[in-house]
Amino acid sequence: xxxxxxxxxxxxxxxxxxxxxxxxxxxxxxxxxxxxxxxxxxxxxxxxxxxxxxxxxxxxxxxxxxxxxxxxxxxxxxxxxxxxxxxxxxxxxxxxxxxxxxxxxxxxxxxxxxx
Amino acid sequence: xxxxxxxxxxxxxxxxxxxxxxxxxxxxxxxxxxxxxxxxxxxxxxxxxxxxxxxxxxxxxxxxxxxxxxxxxxxxxxxxxxxxxxxxxxxxxxxxxxxxxxxxxxxxxxx
Numbered sequence: 001x002x003x004x005x006x007x008x009x010x011x012x013x014x015x016x017x018x019x020x021x022x023x024x025x026x027x028x029x030x031x032x033x034x035x036x037x038x039x040x041x042x043x044x045x046x047x048x049x050x051x052x053x054x055x056x057x058x059x060x061x062x063x064x065x066x067x068x069x070x071x072x073x074x075x076x077x078x079x080x081x082x083x084x085x086x087x088x089x090x091x092x093x094x095x096x097x098x099x100x101x102x103x104x105x106x107x108x109x110x111x112x113x114x115x
Numbered sequence: 116x117x118x119x120x121x122x123x124x125x126x127x128x129x130x131x132x133x134x135x136x137x138x139x140x141x142x143x144x145x146x147x148x149x150x151x152x153x154x155x156x157x158x159x160x161x162x163x164x165x166x167x168x169x170x171x172x173x174x175x176x177x178x179x180x181x182x183x184x185x186x187x188x189x190x191x192x193x194x195x196x197x198x199x200x201x202x203x204x205x206x207x208x209x210x211x212x213x214x215x216x217x218x219x220x221x222x223x224x225x226x
Contacts, residue, residue, distance in 0.1 A: 043217030101163035
């Protein structure tokens with residue numbers, strides 16, 4: 001069975017500091033991993049994905065994510081946070097060779113950046 | 116760029132009423148999805164359509180029906196609304212390989 005966990009409901013960071021939003025996953029085969037961001041009253045927007053290859057994936061708005069196979073983690077990172085990064089972030093996973101409908105979303109982490 | 120368009124944006128229903136949520140995409144994607152988003156629970160898949168003419172149940176299909184009218188449009192129908200169906204509903208589309216593109220949602224309250 002597939003699962004994804006976002007252990008923190010909320011992450012608070014000062015503007016200019018580095019940020020990390022955590023995600024761990026479980027799949028039976030090879031993972032296909034995603035991060036999405038949701039702003040108030042909007043749908044989810046794709047940030048980045050990992051299929052294979054380099055463990056550090058770069059995405060939109062200066063975000064990156066580090067894939068760690070041994071720890072089954074895919075943490076989202078940014079070197080210097082902006083107030084405009086404040087939003088709800090979702091990690092998602094599916095088995096690479098499963099149907100696209102089998103994607104599972106985490107419960108979300110609210111990121112708050114204080115000026 | 117319209118992307119995925121959902122109508123209506125807001126709706127209030129009484130228990131037992133029916134309604135259809137509309138979704139259209141202009142990206143020529145084969146796959147379309149309906150999700151509901153509830154606080155602390157992420158997104159849960161209601162129904163999925165891999166291509167025109169096909170639909171499959173997701174994690175929480177009870178109380179809902181769908182129609183894939185053509186490649187562009189995928190509607191979600193509540194035949195007899197219940198308070199437990201109060202939620203934010205998102206439609207999404209994707210090419211064969213994700214990622215998904217989401218609409219801005221329909222906020223549905225059932226009294």
